[in-house]
Amino acid sequence: MFTSRVDAGKKLGEELKLQNIRADLVLGIPRGGVVVAYEIARELKCVLDVLVVKKLGSPSNPELAIGALTFDDVTYIDENLSRGVGADADYIRGEIVRRHHELVKRNQLLRHSPLPPDVGHKSVILVDDGVATGATVLAALMWLVQKKTRTTILALPVAAVDTAYELCKRVATCVILEKPNTLNSVGSFYKEFEQVEEEEVKMLLERYHK
Structure with a gap:
């Protein structure tokens, strides 16, 4: 604790x-x-x-992460969970588009730069x-x-x-x-x-x- x-x-x-x-x-x-x-x-x-990374929510429960997306579109998808909750390819593409602009905006706000961290x-x-x-x-x-x-x-x-x-x-x-x-x-x-x-x-x- x-x-x-x-x-x-x-x-x-x-x-x-x-x-x-x-x-x-x-x-x-x-x-x-x-x-x-x-x-x-x-x-x-x-x-x-x-x-800056954000989870991708399921169709019925936005808090349930079926994957996640970085501000520059590196994407992880839990394929088994996605199928289980009915998140098809069209839904996932739409969720990525919806989150992309939010992530780019947040990256600029927090880092004052469109560039990624230098790692x-x-x-x-x-x-x-x-x-x-x-x-x-x-x-x-x-x-x-x-x-x-x-x-x-x-x-x-x-x-x-x-x-x-x-x-x-x-x-x-x-x-x-x-x-x-x-x-x-x-x-x-x-x-x-x-x-x-x-x-x-x-x-x-x-x-x-x-």
């Missing part, structure tokens, strides 16, 4: 330091992941940036505030592979044990502090888990880069 995202970030930073893990860049997934990433970057004294041939720590289905992190990991990072480290406060296993197979190093057998809600592992607004993310990034 974590008091807050700040607490989770500090604990992850301490664990990464204890394991002597170093990186060129800490990459947070907005919005909540950036709060965690901020504390890790402070602890490890490295560059902080964000990777090529660098050691990168990818951070979120927790993982339920894993769709968002899987899309982010696909993006990092395409950008040819030197090393990818995944750092998470919490992920269900089966999901953690699948994610950790895809990276060089994996640090996950809590791995419950089941995880219905990431927020259940936090005492405080209020929604993080984009203005707070902007403020953290601006404060870090002063």
Whole structure:
């Protein structure tokens, strides 16, 4: 259990330091992941940036992720789940188009640049505030592979044990502090888990880069 995202970030930073893990860049997934990433970057004294990713919702339940999309259209789709909820190819294409403009706008707002984070041939720590289905992190990991990072480290406060296993197979190093057998809600592992607004993310990034 974590008091807050700040607490989770500090604990992850301490664990990464204890394991002597170093990186060129800490990459947070907005919005909540950036709060965690901020504390890790402070602890490890490295560059902080964000990777804008958003889940793709199912036809009947927008909160159920059938996949995820990065701001520059790297896409992960859970084929089995998509079939199970009746999300055909036309629906998925439409969902990608709907999310694309929102993601491009958010990337410009948070990063003040249409360009992607510079991760090529660098050691990168990818951070979120927790993982339920894993769709968002899987899309982010696909993006990092395409950008040819030197090393990818995944750092998470919490992920269900089966999901953690699948994610950790895809990276060089994996640090996950809590791995419950089941995880219905990431927020259940936090005492405080209020929604993080984009203005707070902007403020953290601006404060870090002063």
